[in-house]
Amino acid sequence: MVLHAETPILPASPLRRLPVVAIVGRPNAGKSTLFNRLLGEQRAIVDEQPGVTRDRNIATARLGDREVLLVDTGGVDDRPASDVSKAIQEQTWLAAEEADVVVALFDGREGRNPLDGELVRRLRALGKPVIYVANKLDDPKLDAAIADFFALGIEEIVPVSAAHGRGLDILAERLEAALSALAIDAAHEDRGGQSEAIAVAIVGRPNVGKSSLLNTIVGYERAIVNHQPGTTRDAIDTMVERGGRHYLLIDTAGIRRRARVREIVERASVVRAFRAVDRAHVVLLLLDALEGMTDQDARLASYVLERGRPLALVFNKWDAVPPEGRDQNRYRRLLAEEYPTLANFPVAFISAHTGEGVESLFPLVRLLHAGSQKQPPTSKLNACLKTATRARPAPAVGGRPLRFYYVAQTGTAPPTLTVFTNYPENVPAPYQRYLEAQFRQAFGWFGVPVRLKFRARPRRGSGQQMPASR
Template sequence: MLPVVVIAGRPNVGKSTLFNRLAGRRIALVADTPGVTRDRKQAEAKLRGRDVTLIDTAGLEEAAPETLAGRMRAGSASAVEQADLVLFVIDARAGVTPADAHFAQWLRRQGKPVLLVANKAEGRVANSAILDSYALGLGDPVGVSAEHGEGVADLMAEIADRLPPEEEAAEADDEEADRPLKMAIVGRPNAGKSTLLNRLLGEERMITGPEPGLTRDAVSVTLTDAQGRAVEIVDTAGLRRRARVEEALEKMSVGSAIHALKMAEVVVLTLDAVQGIQDQDLQIARLVEREGRACVVALNKWDAVADRNATRKAIMERLEDSLAQMKGIPVVTLSALTGAGVDRLLPAVRAAHEVWNTRVPTGELNRWFEHALEAHQPPLVNGRRLKLRYVTQAKARPPTFVVFGTRAEQTPEDYTRYLVNGLRGTFKLPGTPIRLQLRGTKNPFAEN
């Protein structure tokens, strides 16, 4: 029997869109009209190496049992009874509604593990709703956009982590160890991405040549590293400036490359060391940071660089100045053509992946927080000092922290940077994106 993952929530929050996205194919009908799904839909899917049975349910509504809505709710309740994990979906654009709060309370009474999913979480407007959803008492929310695929890779990982262990613990351990690390090779055209993949594989898997743009589709291959662990590598089309992307085929290639980047755990940004770091390289790096992926910079064609010390210094300074959000990003110098230095790449990828997965114990985190507040107290905002009370880690992949306190949401950007830099330095989180969310707490004695 496969573990059962049930998708539940009120009507029109995007349950069927999420079901299709997790299943990897269009099974459930999707429309803007509430109540399109009436019967439960079921499909098998593989989420981060775990085979599961997905069940899409009708929207949860309060209704008399004999009505259509009542029968639909009964069917949803029956699905929840057999669930190993319930994905409770809310609409981040609409915020937490009374119906969401009601059904969250109902779900807690069912005694089933629940993972809170804030769908339609594209854009900044959704961030406040994601933070507000902590009030539902269902733990840390996972923000996704099922329609655009944003955050779905993180959701799959969270689902896999929360599923019950398989019958044989040894088999489960073996499966986790065997699950390949997902890595994408990205960069501008002609940076040597396909040559690098061929060198890693030890065979001419990809067509290479001096002409830029030979790779059109994102191509996935799996290799075993020196430690016997699997790595799934995706070679992608070169990413040019948007204004220069003209033909329909190239647009699809770029779209495929960006999708591969979003689905990866670690991104290897390949630079042409002879040309040095370009603005487009930095744009790609910012996209990696925005998507919350771990990143390793591969300085390719290192064998052709005349003044290596000056080149390395110039590139490192540009990275430090332009990518403050990924301070300490690991850099590997190599030549995909000759193979020099390529053996250092996968160990650097593994190290970046480990940092990206870091979880900091709550006690250590709050001891650091107390020292940080004493060393540099929170600033005054509108004549009143901010009172930041405690911090917790919401999730890893990338490390995400939530600071709670009175008017914490008004914390200035420079103080937020101070806290992020402190987290990065104290807990050894070089090069990985760090998310810091600030959530205000209500004063019960304040006048309404």
């Protein structure tokens, strides 16, 4: 691997201190429907089955002139029936504690429930602004049903229908008033230099340890961990800092073969995991060291590369591999033999359970991100092209030689090179891969997809111009 010390790490997307609004309530009160309505898109999974939202789902939403971080949570339950249900409760209350303002959602159609009283009691103990909302009131004639909720000692309840959008303007006004009273300045609050972050998507098959890795990095159970595959249904965003650099970690639902994805909930989670790849600057593909690389893993890697994202292969559960099998070179050799297209991508060996090797992922992420932003001088790109084509001339096209005149970088993230040739549509795929490998090796694009585009050289007098040199 070639390291270029002079290569700067360019700023990633700026992150500001946004006020946090958490939506809490009983299962099936309509929290995810309200979340999606306020967000303006289908971000949270909505299903008739209670308890579908297992982890917190977070997104930026605009309420009037103000941007907020909107947090959807699992339902509040005083008698969780399983370990997963208990973990959902912990996640819900952690979200409420982290929020600046809480929206407490009642099921207005069903009426007051003993759980609502417990919810109000616990929220009061937090000592922060709470806006109480009665949902599923599609018709103003139903608003009288909220009278029973005043017995809980609530001064105001906002009647809404999240499904139909009724009453959301009033809810937005109450949220704006509560946030203004807190005087949170999203544009100027000092967060200790938090002005940029690298977004990192953690993807992989179910139960390879994605959420365990996230929890190990963060230091507490940010994501629910359970031995049941697919426990993480939504993508979860978490900010961490290492060495003065900020990273936005995106944990995703386990991605299965499409034939095995049966439930609507699982299908939506897989789509969301793919979207997480699109949001990321760098992708960590987590693999099970006990199973090795599988065809499904390779397909996931191919998707990441198709999307132009830098990729690292991370073998997890390294601590569970018997001592006689802990040969990293053997793993790399098998990877090159069985999946040659992935042979030159960086490989890491970690244990999310013990923490072994976890911290080494951050320098790797920085290197991959820097590589995706790299812009070598045009003169060096053309010197590389000249050397590569002389060392291995391209095959002839219909008996006529295939010539390459010039190359220029026309994009970053991923690095995109436009190569001018006499027959752009006839460059054989193997030769394209050869040129890509030469550029990758020459400029240290290790683990970074390099895209080549072939164009005909502009004719003299055509008015077309070649890309400018750097």
